[in-house]
Amino acid sequence: MSVSRTATDGAKTQRGSRKEAEDAGIELGELSEMLGYPLKRAQLKIFEDFLRCMAPLQLTPAQFSVLLLLERNPGRNQTEIASTLGILRPNFVAMLDGLESRELCSRVRSANDRRSHHLVLTDKGRAALARAKKLAAKHEARLNELLGPANRTALVAMLTKVADEF
Amino acid sequence: MSVSRTATDGAKTQRGSRKEAEDAGIELGELSEMLGYPLKRAQLKIFEDFLRCMAPLQLTPAQFSVLLLLERNPGRNQTEIASTLGILRPNFVAMLDGLESRELCSRVRSANDRRSHHLVLTDKGRAALARAKKLAAKHEARLNELLGPANRTALVAMLTKVADEF
């Protein structure tokens, strides 16, 4: 497996697909039958499209997921939010700095335990998240079109099973 | 979305899952219904397990996919192999250096066009690939156990569709 590529801006970069150019009929062979290869390619495509949809709000998938978690779980500390998302605490610091400097969330020193910060969405953060959800919904709707609602649900269920139980 | 973590060695690192520790019942909310989140988590799990299975051969998913492509498409040049896998040519150089220094493949200057290299597996590379395929088969077999063969096939088909058509 391999598969790479990013799309921060809207511009198309090169593409590893057999559509574009002169791959001149290279055979993928057993690669296409293994789960990992299409899984990675699909993940890149999805994130790419998510970024495009989210461009007006300038939110990455990771940032969006943090805002969602803060909305659903206000007042949690950094360790809790970071570990839930599989982000290491040291790496979460700069990420929060970014969100906080854009005034989308804020750190509030806990009264009980003055080591930890309660994390909360600001009003601006709540507003941005509301808009972001609508943009994300369009993204998901396009997937429903491509796969059909039942298949999309089944796909999410299988991926969740793999993520949780494999 | 977010989701991270790597597993180069066999050791367990921390985990973002709701199993391990004191996430103290944090709600994922709509995150679990979006495709991107479980997609990324599943991809990480799969690659992690692939690495574990491949540990005796010390092959990454990307390296394995290159060897597979060389076997199926001997004599292609770097540009062709790299672009098929979505690897940028500059980044493919070091990767090939690694495989070549382990004598798994070799670059052969083309007689027609002395700018390009025909890439071919060495005998050692063919042998390593044969072993690697067996280890990869175990990995895929475990997935078949988890999902059932029909579901696994459907999963691969849907991911391929997303990767190709979304």
Next chain:
DNA sequence: TATTGTTATACTCTATAACTATA
């Protein structure tokens, strides 16, 4: 002594520009 947030740091991936040698 343990934990929270943090800094520093390093390593891998991915991306772009520009060089060289050929064509």
Next chain:
DNA sequence: TATAGTTATAGAGTATAACAATA
């Protein structure tokens, strides 16, 4: 001039160790 391979480099993302403040 264009292309193949390459170098240099920069930016994300991810990983670990260690420190200060607090418990």
